Amino acid sequence: MYFEIGDHAALQRALKTLCARLSEENVPEGVVFDSKLVANELVINVLRHGGGRAFFRAELKGSELSLSVRGENSFCPPATSCCSPVSEECGRGLFLVDAVCARREYSQEDGITVYLKLK
Numbered sequence: 001m002y003f004e005i006g007d008h009a010a011l012q013r014a015l016k017t018l019c020a021r022l023s024e025e026n027v028p029e030g031v032v033f034d035s036k037l038v039a040n041e042l043v044i045n046v047l048r049h050g051g052g053r054a055f056f057r058a059e060l061k062g063s064e065l066s067l068s069v070r071g072e073n074s075f076c077p078p079a080t081s082c083c084s085p086v087s088e089e090c091g092r093g094l095f096l097v098d099a100v101c102a103r104r105e106y107s108q109e110d111g112i113t114v115y116l117k118l119k
Contacts, residue, residue: 041093046071
């Protein structure tokens, strides 16, 4: 699945399509939820920091789901994430992504790619 996302309404439509497709493939409900959480966090980061439009791809390969998100500029996420203080409004998205995913990678060409292990 491939989506070009320019605003929050497009993100919501993409997430709805993602969840429906994963459910059709009999992906466990918990993994569908985690996928939605991860995609939402990564795409919102790109919309805020990555140049305005996000390019999002989801690909199911055996027991692994690959989610890739790329922005229009060269925004580079930090290699390690940390959780911001509870009183802060932002700063937990990448921490949540790392907590849910088997691994996270970044390349200058392909943007952020995260891998979720299906259970």
